[in-house]
Amino acid sequence: MKDIAKFLSGFKKFQRTYFCGDSELFKDLSHAQNPKVLVIACSDSRVDPALLTGCEPGDMFVVRNVANLVPPYETSPGRHGVSAALEYAVKVLEVEHVIVLGHSCCGGIHALMSPRKEELGEFIAPWVKIAEPALLEVGEKLSEKDEPLRQRACEQAAVLVSLENLLTFPWLWERVMQERVYLHGWYFDMQKGELLSYLPETGSFEPLVARCVAAPK
Template sequence: MTEPKSSLRPKLPASFPGRLTTGYEAFRDGRYPSENERYKRLAAEGQKPQIMIIGCSDSRVSPEVIFDAGPGEIFVVRNVANIVPPYTPDGETHGTSAALEFAVVALAVRHIVVMGHGRCGGIAAALDTRDPLTPTDFIGKWVSVLDETTERVRCDHSITPGLRYTALEHEAVKASLGNLLLYPFVRSRVEAGALALHGAWFDVAEGELHVLDRDSGGFTVLSGTLAP
């Protein structure tokens, strides 16, 4: 009797998360055999994604899952509250800006999507007055990029308190799209028609993607077919 492939592989250290072990085994025995030629081609030729997605680190909103993307199809950077910081060439370390530069200049992506989502903890941290989680308050400093947008939403009395979080999730996407245009290498490509910017918001509870209409400023549900 032939043993399953997974039983023939060396066991990982017991301290390694079991969920990741079983997930990796499922990938190696299931998905990888059907896509091994793609992986080999990507290894030999390099990646050439046409789309970059700037999303939130939240575990519920993986772009690869939401867009049913295969390896090599989308270039993804994720951070708390899917923020694009302003262009700041000050010689300091800037992870999101570095990923943006690589995607646009090295990979020559044709589309950038900033995707927010419902029930975002980073947006809640920006809107609420809370004690920092640590003395360094990395989160507070990061979401302060949205201070101007947050204050505008907070002071808009036409927005009911229950909808204020969703409103800021939407407005934060627009703010990040505005910040993208502060990067010279982004703006020049947008103006040349070589790059398009898009905004989106994912409803976690309903599994629906809402896409920003730049003319109206509203978000519209992207139609999709649900299985019966």
């Protein structure tokens, strides 16, 4: 119950900020939302995209799932939650940016790399297999490297797999080609506290917001 009490206290703080006094934000948001950015992030409790970026309600449309994965476009019977959210963000909300936000210490990618992932559950293993191309690439190029380095490489490669899968959606591909939507691959390094972005020119993730250095005492 201690956690629940913390959440209720947090809601009261949120309530005071946005509903007590003269705040107009939710008066406008109650009529419509108009975010310009879709973020596809991990469900990991340490990686809240709104918290990481200091956003307010209404600033970003967010999809979160295990390992921030995007499945390829398909119309087979099933419950395509990520695809439905993507379609709504692109076609209805007309977002201008789609960000795939990966991160270090990702449990989903750790599961993908596990030789016994089939034992993790009936849903986890088939889901993380979406990023299997990343696993194969890391296995080919970095088989002799230590596990932390291979996991980091796989986490970043999985972001690129999701970016590639985004382009299999015909209506998104069309908007990207027309420069109406821009795709971004970001990676949050939680050990260093920095944000990296994938640069196609270099083929690597480079600091977008570098780590902060504490001032000498």
